[in-house]
Amino acid sequence: MPLKADVTSADLKSIRESALGAADPLGIAADLAEAAEAGRLADPDDAGQALTLAAEIAESRSKLDAALRYASRAVEAYGDRSDGDVVNAKAVRARILFRAGRADEAMAEVEPLRPQLTEYPDAAAYVSAALAAGGQLKVAEEWLTEALRSALASRGEPAEPEGVLFFLLQQRHRVRHALGLQHDQHDNLAEKLETRLANATARAAEAPGDDLLFFPKPEFEAALAKWPALAPAYGADWDEHRAHLERELVRLAGTGRAGLTLLPATVAGLTAFAGGDGDATDPKIRAGYAERIAGGTGQIAWPPERNGACWCGSGLKYKKCCLPRSR
Numbered sequence: 001m002p003l004k005a006d007v008t009s010a011d012l013k014s015i016r017e018s019a020l021g022a023a024d025p026l027g028i029a030a031d032l033a034e035a036a037e038a039g040r041l042a043d044p045d046d047a048g049q050a051l052t053l054a055a056e057i058a059e060s061r062s063k064l065d066a067a068l069r070y071a072s073r074a075v076e077a078y079g080d081r082s083d084g085d086v087v088n089a090k091a092v093r094a095r096i097l098f099r100a101g102r103a104d105e106a107m108a109e110v111e112p113l114r115p116q117l118t119e120y121p122d123a124a125a126y127v128s129a130a131l132a133a134g135g136q137l138k139v140a141e142e143w144l145t146e147a148l149r150s151a152l153a154s155r156g157e158p159a160e161p162e163g164v165l166f167f168l169l170q171q172r173h174r175v176r177h178a179l180g181l182q183h184d185q186h187d188n189l190a191e192k193l194e195t196r197l198a199n200a201t202a203r204a205a206e207a208p209g210d211d212l213l214f215f216p217k218p219e220f221e222a223a224l225a226k227w228p229a230l231a232p233a234y235g236a237d238w239d240e241h242r243a244h245l246e247r248e249l250v251r252l253a254g255t256g257r258a259g260l261t262l263l264p265a266t267v268a269g270l271t272a273f274a275g276g277d278g279d280a281t282d283p284k285i286r287a288g289y290a291e292r293i294a295g296g297t298g299q300i301a302w303p304p305e306r307n308g309a310c311w312c313g314s315g316l317k318y319k320k321c322c323l324p325r326s327r
């Protein structure tokens with residue numbers, strides 16, 4: 001099935017999730033590359049991502065020539081940009097070169113990515129995967145250790161399983177297991193944080209909190225007027241409220257939660273739920289209210305498409321409204 005006219009960022013995401021099981025993944029890869037080059041992407045900035053995805057699909061089917069062509073075009077499409085996506089594209093290109101037996105070129109591609117390991121959360125996984133494809137796990141261990149030490153020195157131990165440091169710890173832990181190395185103190189820390197993440201994910205799955213209650217603008221103002229004590233939990237103003245939510249959703253998505261939704265709340269609804277003697281400022285009451293909304297209809301799916309209407313109802317495009325609030 002050919003791709004539709006305007007391929008959006010959300011389409012890319014769902015293609016990433018479904019292409020490998022599709023009947024004709026190579027056709028999808030070719031269509032993606034074609035859409036990127038013919039300017040049929042809703043957001044032209046997505047060209048590098050579309051081509052990287054095409055490369056990964058072709059690589060998964062061992063079509064290394066096509067994969068390398070797509071990956072090279074992805075790197076070109078990014079031009080002078082420098083961010084995590086570019087690192088991923090280059091690491092994918094290096095991985096394909098390793099698989100194709102072109103180890104020297106692969107090393108030349110992946111070596112300059114070394115300083116990026118402390119900059120971008122995904123870099124550790126992509127760079128390790130490239131080195132692993134070339135049988136260079138020892139090199140991966142050395143690079144990850146160096147990056148981890150420098151990140152720990154400048155930022156201190158992470159308290160939560162998130163961010164660059166956690167991904168470095170986690171990736172290094174995996175690589176060291178693959179090498180059959182004994183746990184060191186960093187592996188112990190990695191395991192502690194991984195356990196905490198697994199527990200938090202399990203808890204979140206069984207008991208939704210009040211974290212995703214969303215008060216649309218007029219409701220937010222009315223809620224704070226009625227219960228000023230809610231400001232620390234939901235934000236001092238509506239911008240802060242939306243920023244809290246966007247960041248929380250990004251964080252949850254990062255832990256692997258799928259099907260995230262915002263739970264639209266109203267003052268009348270919360271008042272009714274709390275009942276005569278219930279106190280809406282009690283987090284347990286709000287969690288119960290959130291659970292009630294989560295069990296009904298009318299939740300707001302997140303994330304919207306980059307160019308789609310923002311989830312907050314402002315009428316602006318997501319990429320111009322709440323998407324940047326998480327940064």
Ligand SMILES: [Zn+2]
Nearest residue numbers: 173183187191
């Ligand atoms: Zn372990």
Ligand SMILES: [Zn+2]
Nearest residue numbers: 310312321322
């Ligand atoms: Zn918004």
